[in-house]
Amino acid sequence: MKHRYLPLTESDKQSMLETIGIETVDELFSDIPEDVRFKGDYNIKPAKSEPALMKELTRLAGKNADLKSHSSFLGAGVYDHYMPVIVDHVISRSEFYTAYTPYQPEISQGELQAIFEFQTMICELTGMEVANSSMYDGGTALAEAAMLSAGQTKRKKVLISAAVHPESKAVLKTYAKGQYIEVVEVPYKDGVTDIEALTELSGDDVAAVIVQYPNFFGQIEPLAEIEKLAHEHKSLFVVSSNPLALGALTPPGKFGADIVVGDAQPFGIPTAFGGPHCGYFAVTKKLMRKTPGRLVGQSTDDEGRRGFVLTLQAREQHIRRDKATSNICSNQALNALAASVAMTALGKKGVKEMAAANIQKAYYAKQVFKQNGFEVVFDGPMFNEFIVKLNKPVKVVNQNLLEKGIIGGYDLGRDYPELEQHMLIAVTELRTKEEIDTFVQEMGDSHA
């Protein structure tokens, strides 16, 4: 058996067997009991050569309608954004992508410094004091925030707004089951968290109040009011945030958030059918030692040179084992690097410009829909998403759009029965006026 990934030659093997003092490789497996020894070959597809496999997989990929050849108005937590070309060049440096967790700081300064810079950028955008090195995604980051809150407050109930991403809510509920945490949903009203309902549900038994900003419907939550209610009862105030929106919006840190989580996918990370993306997790200094995941800190070496190192590891699973409050080990380091490069390329001005472009283009699209007779539901202040009411199933409308090379919006009826035949439309900075106009035209008379 010869293969380009397997360098041992027959003569290598022979001399190695001699050193070990055995005749055949098979002897090395003699400790596997005969009853459980696998006999024969895996019943899987035979190996393909590099060119043949690339051809096959190119064809397979070609069966998918991709965002590059279509014009997409689908968001709902994952967005088609400007990806500076430089991002892929940086993350393709194999010193980064073929390394593992930087356990040996002397030969991992590059990764460690890049993460330190990522932590700083997340702090800057969210207005928080501490950020970790990344989480799997926005959904699990939110669940971890709830667990942290329960541990910190010694309370077993969390309130989550119905206007938080449904898949994040679902993930939270699974995690909560593990930790015996009760999850109570706060209804929405006019597209944002219902403050009256929140007032009623709030109490001294609530570990955290969790909202999304901008929320799943694209609307801007009244963080100032929610913060008061949360802190009145000494609950933690948890905000899940699209970090790009924070280029234009007042950051949650300014509103007194205790934990800010979200997904950095809008910064240079491809949609990739939902993953890998890049969760982030930011907290106040007070919660620093309770933060899940890895943290990189600055220190000095024996000669006083600045250097970076994984720190506060006493929090982590490999030290605390069954006393750990989170089991996260691998995270999304390479995507955190991608996000760092994108945030760097955008910089102070670009992030603001890009965020504003989203608001402008979405606002324009919303106006065009209105002018064409569509009803816009929850017409409050928004970032880059809004909802239109249709007179037929969203699925049907989307199938027609697809034939015209357009990927339509999200079918809200999937998660909110009362919003059947409502489409959540995302308009990012990449959509041109022409694409928007065509989109509305192709939607034709599907307005309710």
Place this chain on the structure above:
Amino acid sequence: MHKEDQPLIFEISSPGRIGYSLPEIDVPEVDLADLLPEGYIREEEPELPEVSELDIMRHYTALSRRNHGVDSGFYPLGSCTMKYNPKINENVARYNGFAHIHPLQDETSVQGALELMYDLQQHLMEITGMDEVTLQPAAGAHGEWTGLMMIRAFHEANGDTQRTKVIVPDSAHGTNPASATVAGFDTITVKSNEQGLVDLEDLKSVVGPDTAALMLTNPNTLGLFEENIVEMAEIVHGAGGKLYYDGANLNAVLAQARPGDMGFDVVHLNLHKTFTGPHGGGGPGSGPVGVKEDLIPFLPKPIVTKRDDQFVFDYDRPQSIGRVKPYYGNFGINVRAYTYIRSMGPDGLRAVTENAVLNANYMMRRLAEYYGLPFDKHCKHEFVLSGKRQKKLGVRTLDIAKRLLDFGYHPPTIYFPLNVEECIMVEPTETESKETLDHFIDAMIQIAKEAEENPEIVQEAPHTTVIGRIDEATAARKPILRYQKEA
């Protein structure tokens, strides 16, 4: 290499410089103050860097040069399976039809993606000997927790709510007990015997009506195959518990023994280890979970299935534990793993394990003369040495690891597993040549000699890296976790 500081990206920032190229705003612009409520328009700009595109490329290129990956050199980090990351995987994962598709598109418009996921599930079922697989978990630890949540749901569905204990060997990965805790279980540790294997008598004494599961890595973290696996399965199953397989070490048993045939009920795989998804500097990984028939109803939803030639997501799973991750897992990593499996085929995967195990045994035998060998028998894909002999000379295992940096190697895993004193855990993988192994062995032998003749050179290592040993105590005592612009 030059011992010099690489400035932070913030420190080379210069107001007015830009590194982006955004599309024009071709729609009529409205004053943001008319669109956003008062108090919600950001006033203070975030302190992000202001740099040109070349500044960025130079900065990150400089950082990459201060980083060691598998492509830089040998990386025998035990239990992490730092094998070569094939480049075809990277190309395929970047195809527009894989990298740039949206998870919420209509199923009919992503049939290629679903077909790949379905076929990967089929391949992983065959490789592990399990009856169904979910690709949703994002990493190994996430898979562990997912599997344990399913075991919990299974017991609860049977009214077995008293099964609150998960048994974990003392040599287990740290994630095992942590995952058990996060899944709401208490952990009980079972001891290893003097052969480095789970002590059957101790196992018998800890199982009972409160046993939910035993979590096991096989081969274990000492690199030894748990020979009594059949008896262990009988003991745990006899007590009504489930057997959980930590797939971190699957590279040792491809086509030799399947977890499903060994009696395991739940398996997680680390696709970024055995199946070459790159480690990415700490992630992203992918941690699919396979289960036996009786646990299928509890799998996270959705699962990809095939109905009349169409691939669809099945959400109609009333006993499912729910979602463990938004969308369908780390698809991009799953594409890489699939590409790898299809590059290897059945013969290739068999050869992977044979060569990985041969490499490990060869190294172990050659190093046994110079370092302690706590378990003198054939190992699987990795082995442990003890630095006890060197410790007596005042050279700790940490020093040996740091000295290896001077030879251009990433050191092995050290001080793990916890049940071996001054532990050095070596995993060469199958993608390394005999020449590479020989050079590493020579370095280890030289260090052993230095420990005897010139211990300072080891104790004060590394000597050639861009930075020396870092003051970790101060880093933890006075944490500086972000850059602050000087006032």
